Every structure is written in C-alpha cells, then in structure tokens.
C-alpha cells in the first residue's frame with residue numbers, strides 16, 4: 707500500500723496528464739481539488755492558460771475529388 711503523505715489529498719481527474727503528479731498526489735499542492743475549484747490549476751503543465759484557441763481547424767473535406 708502506498709503511503710499517504712500527511713495533509714495531502716489525492717489528485718483529481720483534471721490533474722491527469724500533469725507533470726507534477728507524483729503517484730496519486732501533487733508535488734506542489736496539498737489539495738489539488740482546491741486548485742481546480744476556481745478554474746484551471748495555475749501550476750498545471752498540461753493545460754494552457756491565457757491561450758485562446760484560434761478558430762482555424764475548419765477546412766476539412768474540401769480536397770476530395772470524386773473520379774468516375
């Protein structure tokens with residue numbers, strides 16, 4: 707059984723993919739759920755904050771030409 711560090715809460719679903727995960731816990735924050743309650747975790751390595759996705763991926767299926 708893994709030891710639970712005192713005062714630490716396990717990571718939450720939103721943490722998955724983050725490089726700060728150590729086992730079932732966060733290397734930085736004791737209570738990961740609290741970091742996500744107010745929005746994206748400020749230390750997350752897998753989410754981009756302040757990056758608004760440009761609306762680009764629109765051109766799909768325009769290049770296919772039917773040959774008969």
Ligand code: SF4
Pocket residue numbers: 717718720721724725726727731732733734735737738739741747748749750751
């Ligand atoms: S840094 Fe944030 S997102 Fe990453 S594991 Fe810790 S609480 Fe989760």
